[in-house]
Amino acid sequence: MVCLACLLPLFLVPIVNVLPLLFDFIMGKFYRVFGWEYRKPERAPPACPYKPSTNTISSKDEANAGTSPTEPVKPGSVDVKQD
Template sequence: MVCLACLLPLFLVPIVNLLPVIFDLIMAKVYGLFGWEYRKPARAPPACPIKPSAAKTAADGSVSGKEDLTAAAATDTSPKPVGVDDCKQD
């Protein structure tokens, strides 16, 4: 036996997916009563939840921008105050 609460999402998902279409139909009827024309708004396409990586691969399989990242990490451009020592003494 399966409880009704577990089956509820199976019936709600298609209804939720149809809500924009139902809204457009209702708004077209309401606008039609007033003699106006209802134009559907442009909807954004669904976005991909996986973000592409920032580094792009070249045709030969090498990663472009990799050299730039390692070179930028190797050079430290932050100014240090005069007389400050990086070594830790106990």
């Protein structure tokens, strides 16, 4: 036998996932009443909580090093074609 408190998350997850769509629908109707245009905000794609992003810096030496300085390129020396 399963208690009702254990089954509650099974019903809450779909409801929570629908809330942003419901908000966009209601705001679209609200803006339409006043004659404005409602543009849905761009949402970030869902990220996996178990796999961290690969662009993190792992050591302090890499953080302090930053990008290496590059030498300026002379305009006449690039792509010089010699016959």
